[in-house]
Amino acid sequence: MPEMREITIVEALREALAEEMSRDPTVFLMGEDIGRANGVFNVTAGLQDEFGKERVIDTPISEAGFTGMGVGAALTGMRPVIEILFCDFMTLAMDQIVNQAAKLHYMTGGQAKVPLVIRTLMGAGRGAAAQHSQSLHAWVAHIPGLKVVMPSTPYDAKGLLKSAIRDDNPVVFFEDKMSYQVKGLVPVGEYTIPLGVADVKRVGGDVTFIATSSMVQVALAAAEMLAQEGISAEVVDPRTLKPLDKETILESVKKTGRVVIIDEGYLSYGVTAEIAAIIADEAFDYLDAPVKRLGAMDVPVPMVPVLEQATVPNAEQLVTTARSLFGRRY
Amino acid sequence: MEIDRQLLREMYYHMRRIRRFEETAEELYKRGTVVGLLHLYIGEEAVATGVCLALRDDDYITSTHRGHGHLLAKGGDPKRLLAELCGRVGGYCRGKGGSMHAADLSLGILGANGVVGGGFGIATGAALSAKMRRSGQVVACFFGDGAANQGLFMEVLNMAAIWKLPVIYVCENNGFGQYTRYEEATVTDQPIGARAAAFGLPTAQVDGNDVIAVYQAAIQAVQSARAGEGPSFIEARTYRLRGHHMGDVGFARRYRTKEELEEHLKQEPVGRFHRWLLEQQLLTEAEIEELEARIETELQEAIEFVNSSPVPDVSEIMEHIYA
Numbered sequence: 001m002p003e004m005r006e007i008t009i010v011e012a013l014r015e016a017l018a019e020e021m022s023r024d025p026t027v028f029l030m031g032e033d034i035g036r037a038n039g040v041f042n043v044t045a046g047l048q049d050e051f052g053k054e055r056v057i058d059t060p061i062s063e064a065g066f067t068g069m070g071v072g073a074a075l076t077g078m079r080p081v082i083e084i085l086f087c088d089f090m091t092l093a094m095d096q097i098v099n100q101a102a103k104l105h106y107m108t109g110g111q112a113k114v115p116l117v118i119r120t121l122m123g124a125g126r127g128a129a130a131q132h133s134q135s136l137h138a139w140v141a142h143i144p145g146l147k148v149v150m151p152s153t154p155y156d157a158k159g160l161l162k163s164a165i166r167d168d169n170p171v172v173f174f175e176d177k178m179s180y181q182v183k184g185l186v187p188v189g190e191y192t193i194p195l196g197v198a199d200v201k202r203v204g205g206d207v208t209f210i211a212t213s214s215m216v217q218v219a220l221a222a223a224e225m226l227a228q229e230g231i232s233a234e235v236v237d238p239r240t241l242k243p244l245d246k247e248t249i250l251e252s253v254k255k256t257g258r259v260v261i262i263d264e265g266y267l268s269y270g271v272t273a274e275i276a277a278i279i280a281d282e283a284f285d286y287l288d289a290p291v292k293r294l295g296a297m298d299v300p301v302p303m304v305p306v307l308e309q310a311t312v313p314n315a316e317q318l319v320t321t322a323r324s325l326f327g328r329r330y
Numbered sequence: 331m332e333i334d335r336q337l338l339r340e341m342y343y344h345m346r347r348i349r350r351f352e353e354t355a356e357e358l359y360k361r362g363t364v365v366g367l368l369h370l371y372i373g374e375e376a377v378a379t380g381v382c383l384a385l386r387d388d389d390y391i392t393s394t395h396r397g398h399g400h401l402l403a404k405g406g407d408p409k410r411l412l413a414e415l416c417g418r419v420g421g422y423c424r425g426k427g428g429s430m431h432a433a434d435l436s437l438g439i440l441g442a443n444g445v446v447g448g449g450f451g452i453a454t455g456a457a458l459s460a461k462m463r464r465s466g467q468v469v470a471c472f473f474g475d476g477a478a479n480q481g482l483f484m485e486v487l488n489m490a491a492i493w494k495l496p497v498i499y500v501c502e503n504n505g506f507g508q509y510t511r512y513e514e515a516t517v518t519d520q521p522i523g524a525r526a527a528a529f530g531l532p533t534a535q536v537d538g539n540d541v542i543a544v545y546q547a548a549i550q551a552v553q554s555a556r557a558g559e560g561p562s563f564i565e566a567r568t569y570r571l572r573g574h575h576m577g578d579v580g581f582a583r584r585y586r587t588k589e590e591l592e593e594h595l596k597q598e599p600v601g602r603f604h605r606w607l608l609e610q611q612l613l614t615e616a617e618i619e620e621l622e623a624r625i626e627t628e629l630q631e632a633i634e635f636v637n638s639s640p641v642p643d644v645s646e647i648m649e650h651i652y653a
């Protein structure tokens with residue numbers, strides 16, 4: 001067993017960035033207030049002091065511009081990691097992400113490579129209202145050519161970010177702002193986690209929760225509550241939406257026969273619908289109950305906490321939903 | 331500036347080769363061999379030629395939907411470009427990109443672009459990369475007068491200026507953005523270069539049908555970029571002699587008159603340069619004929635290459651989504 005210590009997701013991300021920058025001189029960071037100011041959420045704290053202004057670049061407030069520049073730098077031998085503060089602001093850079101970064105490898109018949117990482121924040125919970133609280137990962141997961149990563153623990157955050165930086169494709173890396181201070185065990189030494197491998201966060205036999213990012217903690221809390229009632233829930237964290245580890249998801253569903261998918265994106269046309277469709281398609285015969293989904297309500301995220309909190313799924317809702325799958329027994 | 335005969339010969343060769351390539355593509359489009367959208371560069375050959383001949387082989391360019399001229403002048407292969415237009419596996423992108431996405435990364439050609447203004451970020455980022463790698467490379471970013479109205483232009487001008495990036499913004503003002511006249515869509519009290527000048531960039535406005543004027547402006551911009559002095563801007567005034575794309579035929583779109591077109595035909599850059607070279611006795615008829623014969627041979631070979639190159643197998647569809 002490697003030596004472990006407990007750190008937060010913020011610290012895990014910072015370690016990943018620092019290690020990759022030390023390992024590979026072509027890795028550099030670019031974003032708003034990431035340097036002297038240490039990053040709005042302190043993820044990049046100290047990195048400009050360590051690696052200099054040339055490799056930790058404070059940009060103007062020009063999301064389209066510096067995302068496009070990330071594409072250009074990636075095409076020409078660098079490995080930029082750019083930060084778009086809130087994923088709500090990805091909208092300003094959508095052409096660069098969707099039409100340029102995602103498509104260049106294909107459109108050039110395999111000539112061009114775009115090893116670009118876009119780190120961005122998702123999630124409600126800070127009373128930040130409708131333009132600073134969305135979870136827009138489904139938008140990019142919709143696009144062939146992009147990879148999409150959503151870690152939920154410090155261990156995953158570090159290992160996945162390192163793999164994202166080493167990947168030769170554009171990767172959008174979603175960080176949940178309410179999970180930044182979540183703590184967990186992380187090995188002292190070097191490790192990476194391959195993109196496309198789900199993680200079973202809790203083993204159970206009666207029902208599967210497929211939970212992403214912020215919703216993993218919710219699913220674990222619900223599983224704990226259900227255990228009191230004698231229902232054993234398994235929690236599967238896909239960790240990356242693209243590539244998606246269908247095998248692990250299907251294996252769990254085939255074992256339990258019951259499934260709730262929970263994700264902080266808007267419920268309609270989102271990640272939960274996609275995973276539900278895969279299960280319906282490939283594990284229908286194993287199901288003992290309908291596939292259930294929980295997502296953010298289809299509403300602009302309201303500011304006032306009493307409303308805001310109601311828009312995001314919680315453990316009680318998940319417990320109720322799970323119970324409903326055992327209609328005859330409970 | 332001293333311009334030697336060898337360079338003049340190259341200029342004529344490139345301009346004429348682009349013109350004949352475009353005429354060939356036009357012809358093959360009408361026969362259905364070229365497929366997809368086709369935007370011709372006829373009338374604008376002096377801009378790509380003047381700029382690209384001022385670049386080093388390892389310098390970068392970003393191009394536009396009207397990009398065949400840029401690619402060829404940067405040293406691109408007419409065989410592979412024509413094959414790409416025809417959707418053949420021998421094409422630059424195995425037929426997956428077509429005219430609007432032709433690229434040759436090995437020659438620093440970072441790609442045409444289907445999004446108007448789509449090259450701004452890529453070019454400026456390539457310049458950042460060149461600066462970080464201390465490679466001495468510079469980047470020429472080609473874009474139209476229409477693209478100058480994209481907000482992204484302002485973002486990259488600012489960043490290129492504050493970080494002194496080795497990039498040259500080359501605005502090809504051909505009088506039109508699709509079916510809209512330049513002066514109806516863009517402020518003309520000030521030239522487009524005033525926008526770049528506002529960020530402190532040195533700017534030049536040149537006759538884009540005069541290859542030597544373009545070349546001289548480009549040489550100056552390249553020198554200052556290479557010397558670490560940062561970005562420059564060049565506006566080359568030229569004129570689009572064909573429709574916006576192959577589907578834009580006749581005068582149905584009402585953006586210009588026959589008289590205007592005829593007036594501009596007299597100024598077209600290839601014939602003008604040809605006449606000037608002879609008048610100044612810089613090249614002989616025989617030398618020019620030799621260059622033209624070489625170009626015809628190249629284009630003949632390109633057509634044969636297309637004919638021998640199959641369309642891709644459907645099994646290739648899912649290839650090249652991820653590296």
Ligand SMILES: Cc1ncc(C[n+]2csc(CCOP(=O)(O)OP(=O)(O)O)c2C)c(N)n1
Nearest residue numbers: 396444445446474475476477504506507508
């Ligand atoms: C973002 C975007 N908007 C609109 C179009 C459709 N379109 C293609 S070319 C063009 C005109 C571009 O004008 P300009 O930049 O001057 O280049 P030119 O065609 O004159 O070479 C338009 C509007 C597009 N491809 N991309």
